Amino acid sequence: MSKIKSTSTHDENKRMLEAECPEIYASNLINGQWTVAICCYLGAGKMRFATLKKKLPTITDRMLTLELRKMEEKGLITRTIFAEVPVRVEYELTPIGHELTPVIQQLEIWGKKHKALFDKQ
Amino acid sequence: MSKIKSTSTHDENKRMLEAECPEIYASNLINGQWTVAICCYLGAGKMRFATLKKKLPTITDRMLTLELRKMEEKGLITRTIFAEVPVRVEYELTPIGHELTPVIQQLEIWGKKHKALFDKQ
DNA sequence: TATGGAGCTAACAAAAGTGTAAGTATGAGC
């Protein structure tokens, strides 16, 4: 999650594909390890940093911060700071973030089917 | 795409999330850099190694091999070898792989919307 | 005085993913 070196062919390839295929562009938007999970929880309503952290027991402060920042950059969520003490920060899905919910639900249905197939074997 | 060390917390976290959330399980199945692209092309019908390579101009032999193997492992595609000379190998979506197509299409629609929003800015 | 919670940040380390360059086996055709 550090800066991406603009000289790498790795990144160039990624961008070429993104530019040509909206589906790859989209899948790159949600492929952070915790991104989909966070989307799901925020689908139910706004949430604070600490609340999200409780929902994701194994995540570290750092990873949660990074993920939330990345999602904010991508326009999936908004971040609202309340100047209280101690500080309160709330995260919420943007409209386009909300529109992702049904797609994730589709993915979930497919995931269940796939899992059922593989658990049999 | 080397072997994953089973001792890493990184991998542990991934598995925990997968086990609990089918949507994360699903998103992990499609998050290879070229996976979605390959799914799209194979959606139109079976294809040979070399044909796929032409469709993905910047991919290397190695990456294509690795991606295809990973997708085979995940049960998304099948691999058929014809003992001709030179060898012919055909890749094809499995039934569950085919069922992914509409989901990818949903993702594509969402991706276009998201892109439109961001291109404006 | 120190303790505690909220929401971070910085420096570093490890793991996973991707790319480069070179090489393999096979038999056909020149």
Next chain:
DNA sequence: GCTCATACTTACACTTTTGTTAGCTCCATA
């Protein structure tokens, strides 16, 4: 004997992502 095409494989290097540890600020409360 040499080259060609196909579909790989191997060894290595680099990039990106994720995790570990330790810290910090603010002010309230004990």
